[in-house]
Amino acid sequence: MAFELSEEEKAIKKSVREFARxxxxxxxxxxxxxxxxxxxxxEKLKELRIMGLLFEEEYGGVGSTFTSFIVAVEEIGQVCPPIANLPMEGIMTALALRRFGTDEQKKKYMIPLVKGEKRACWAFTEPSTGSDPRAFETRAVLDGDEYVFNGTKRFITGVFSADLVTLFAKTKGDRAGAFVAETDRAGFTPGRRERLMGMRGLATGDLILEDFRVPRENVLGKDDEGFKVLLEIEAESRIRSAALSLGMAQAALDEAVAYSKQRHQRGHPISEFLTIQWQLAEMAMKVEAARYLVYTCAYQRDQGKRIRKDSAIAKLFCSTTAREVASISLQVHGCYGYTKEFNIERIYRDVKLNEVAGGNADIQRVIIANELLR
Ligand SMILES: Cc1cc2nc3c(=O)[nH]c(=O)nc-3n(C[C@H](O)[C@H](O)[C@H](O)COP(=O)(O)OP(=O)(O)OC[C@H]3O[C@@H](n4cnc5c(N)ncnc54)[C@H](O)[C@@H]3O)c2cc1C
Structure with missing residues (x-):
């Protein structure tokens, strides 16, 4: 399937590119x-209106396409991947509200998120599980008109600064619900911050829930539809993750091209060595294949097509590719790539995240196989 960015998407690409740089x-x-x-x-992300790009004007958004949003993620990801990541949990929460929220919830929670006035975190993972959605232990017990939450969440990005949380908890036996709530209610306590390998700036940590009370009307959809919310929104988020990997892979390629022209050996720039040219060609091939998968999937999402399999393919391919491309680029830099003087050292650390988070690479394989066999 061929795709081409619309004139509006091209204009957004240009302006986000210039802004990010x-x-x-x-x-x-x-x-x-x-x-x-x-x-x-x-403040700059708000100015760019990235939180509102894909949401309709009636919700305070820009009213552009999902593809525009993906373009913006790729462009910011080329420059500073953690900044591209920063608004994501709020956007996922707004997507969940748009699809599953009541009018009242949209007014109260979605519009401030879309305008960037509020920030959200997305709390699913727990100490005992990240990959198996049925193994988590946090429970929400109905008490009058409120659900009472107890449990511990782990790796919750933005938990220290979020105004809102999208929270997943078991409600009926093994069935789970998804809820949106304010984080300033009693019983919501951020815990230890993880010390991450890369993505500096990203604050990810534990969330301790002790008798955290949330009104009954804060459930998204029905109180046993949490997995449906999780699976649908995670599928959209996978395209975003793939686009971020693509941005990082493109940056790694650009760094290698620039370095190979400036570094001389035996009286020649190393770009004249065939072995270096082959590495550059290898990287370019991988980056273009990744780009094709990302934008074909984003286009399908804009067409309202089912993207569960294709978004898993895009995330798996792009995260693996970004890691491979970053490794080749570092090799082109030689020893200097191993120092903090060059951007590739940072990119090499940052790319790994998308292979382990937001659904591990193996879990993407499980999703793809399940979709093929269903
Ligand atoms: C920086 C960062 C930010 C994060 N932000 C968030 C966030 O905001 N919100 C949130 O909820 N989570 C977040 N996470 C958690 C992340 O999404 C999970 O860590 C991830 O989904 C994997 O879970 P796990 O680490 O528990 O791996 P595990 O499930 O313990 O998996 C360990 C290994 O076993 C393999 N494995 C597990 N199950 C299977 C299976 N069925 N078949 C084959 N192989 C399998 C995995 O592929 C992996 O190799 C974040 C993580 C990081 C590192």
């Missing part, structure tokens, strides 16, 4: 050094 690139050294986002990052 002008506004975000200078912040990268500071974020790397301090492992925190300066507050100006969120």
């Amino acid at each position: 002008k506004e975000f690139a200078p912040l990268v050294p500071q974020i790397e050094e301090e492992n925190e986002f300066p507050p100006v990052v969120w």
Whole structure:
């Protein structure tokens, strides 16, 4: 299937590209050094309106396509992957609200998220499970008009700064519900922050729920439809993750091309060596294949097609490809690629995340096989 960006999508690509290079690139050294986002990052994301790109104007959004959003993720991902990641849990929450929320929930929670006035985290993973959705232990017990939550969530990105949480908990035996709630209610306590390998700035940590009370009307859909919410929104999020991997792979390729022209050996730039040219060609082939998968899948999503299999294929291929391309690029840099003087050292650490998080690579294989065999 062929795809071409629309004129609007091309314009968004150009403006996000320029914005990211002008506004975000200078912040990268500071974020790397301090492992925190300066507050100006969120303000700039708001200015860019990335949180609203794919949502309709009636919800405070820009009213563009899913593909536009994916274009923006790729472009920011080329410059600073953790910044591209920063608004994601809020966007996933807004997607869940748009699909499963009541009018009241949309008004109260979705619109502030789409406008970037509020931030959200997405709390599914627990200490004992990330891959097996049925193995988690947090429970929500109905008490009058409120659900009472008890349990511990782990690896919850943005838990320290979120205003809202999308929370998954068992409600009826092994069946789960999905809920949206304010984080300033009693019983919501962020715990230990993980020390991550890459993606500096991203704050991911535990969430401890102790008699955390949430009104009954905060359930998304029905109180035993949590897995449906999870599977549908995660499928959309996989395209976003694939686009981020694509951005990082493109950046790794660009770094290798630039370095190979500037580094001289035996009186020649190393770009003149056939072995280096083969590495560049290998990287370009992988990046273009990844791009094709990402944008074909985004286009299908815009057409309202089922994307469960294709988004898993895109995420699996792009995360693996980004890791491979980053490794080749570092090799092209030689020893200098192993130092913090060059961007490839950071990219090499950042790319690994998408192979292990948001559904492990093996879990993508399980999804693809299940879809083939169903
Ligand atoms: C930086 C970061 C941010 C994150 N942010 C969030 C967040 O905001 N919200 C959230 O809920 N979670 C988040 N996560 C959690 C992440 O999505 C999970 O860690 C991930 O889904 C994998 O779960 P796990 O680590 O428990 O792996 P496990 O399930 O323990 O898997 C371990 C290994 O076993 C394999 N395996 C497991 N089950 C199967 C199977 N059925 N078939 C074949 N192989 C299998 C896996 O592929 C993997 O290799 C984040 C993680 C990180 C690192």
